[in-house]
Amino acid sequence: MEWSTKPRHPDLPFGSWADDLAAAFVRLEPRRLADHPFEGAISRADAAPIQISLVTATRHTVLRLASHIASSTDDLCFVNLQLEGVGRTTQRGHEQISTPGDLALADTTEPFEIANCHNFRLFCFAVPRGLLPKRMLDRPRLNLSATEGGRALSRTLAGYAELCLSDFQRAKTSAMVGAHLIDLISQAPEILTDVAAERVHIPVLLSMMLDHIDRHSDDPALGAATLAARFRCSERYVHRLFATTGRSVGEHVNEKRIVACTRRLLDSAARHKTIAEIAFAAGFRDISHFNRQFKRCNGLTPREFRRVTAAP
Known part of the structure; x- marks a missing residue:
């Protein structure tokens, strides 16, 4: 599914963007960061039990307000993988800064703000809260770009997201990928704490190794x-x-x-x-x-x- 907004009236700076966000994710309120033309697009694919979206937009802020939550039955977490730009996610007084390759987590059952001060692209993984480990929900720090293992995980997540959003996806493949993405995301804290590889789930570590082979197969010493x-x-x-x-x-x-x-x-x-x-x-x-x-x-x-x- 796809949504695209390019407002034509100055008195409606976001056009249908609020409705597009609600249709693709949950009810959110967009707010301007500066007086400039807005454009935004969302592509979404279902990979049960999660949804994967590619969001491309000019700079702005979105807020999840208490009024949105009061009228909602959604019980999701957004795990956003920054591709371009720099994002700032604020929730429960905790701030996450995301540069390209980093993850940021937002719990839709509580108010939050996501600000992108520059034009940006990101993958959004909408995951049911109960499928993520509880340790991820409390003051998450998911700066994957800071370590080699984290960067490998980031590339692997992006690869799976691209697969699901491609025109060639099949329902069975998407379901398998969705379950695997949850495993990958759940392992992010362990990978960032630089634990021994044997403590990382086998499917996650294997995916990272296969990604390394894809990118370095021309290395004669690779083995x-x-x-x-x-x-x-x-x-x-x-x-x-x-x-x-x-x-x-x-x-x-x-x-x-x-x-x-x-x-x-x-x-x-x-x-x-x-x-x-x-x-x-x-x-x-x-x-x-x-x-x-x-x-x-x-x-x-x-x-x-x-x-x-x-x-x-």
């Missing part, structure tokens, strides 16, 4: 030892995690590298590159190993693949 050092656990524990996927760390890494090489071989702009140059740039160290892996995945050697897919 179980690298992941163990990055996430402060033993290599044996890394192997145990990946055993639950049915594939080894090396198989996950090779798959990402082969995909990168396949795309490069299909790219007309890379025709001047040798196959070895493409393989080494993707992280392979041994051209014979690369050739075997490529043929196993694509049914052709890299040279044969390039020849048959070349434009006439």
